[in-house]
Amino acid sequence: MTLSPFMMSGKKDSRDGEASVLTKTRTKTQRPPMYKVLLLNDDYTPMEFVVHVLERFFGMNHAQAFEIMLTVHKKGLAVVGVFSFEVAETKVAQVMDFARRHQHPLQCTMEKE
Ligand code: TYC
Secondary structure, three states: OOOOOOHOOOOOOOOOOOOOOOOOOOOOOOOOEEEEEEOOOOOOEEEEEEHHHHHHHHOOHHHHHHHHHHHHHHOEEEEEEEEEHHHHHHHHHHHHHHHHHHHOOEEEEEEEE
16 A cells, blocks of 8 residues: 555544545636727718817827728718727717817717627
């Protein structure tokens, strides 16, 4: 019979005949949920204002901003960026506040990806 290191050391095995069960903790790394920021079309906000919003708050160059603005104009809406909850919330608030201050009905919303 082989002796476990426990028995060789002269100590008594406290498990009293019970089989040992080793469990591995599986650490699943959770990525934070991401949120799409959407810009909605309307009939009144000037195209140049929308282009300016996209440049100012979403870091687009003029050509990218113009292209996305046209997509919103033609399709009704477009995703203008994907961010963490807090960043998305801030972008939406900035756009809504900027549009309100300029008295344009531009709408910006967010949804979970
Ligand atoms: N449809 C607007 C117009 O013809 C332009 C526009 C584009 C408005 C995108 C909002 O998110 C928007 N003046």
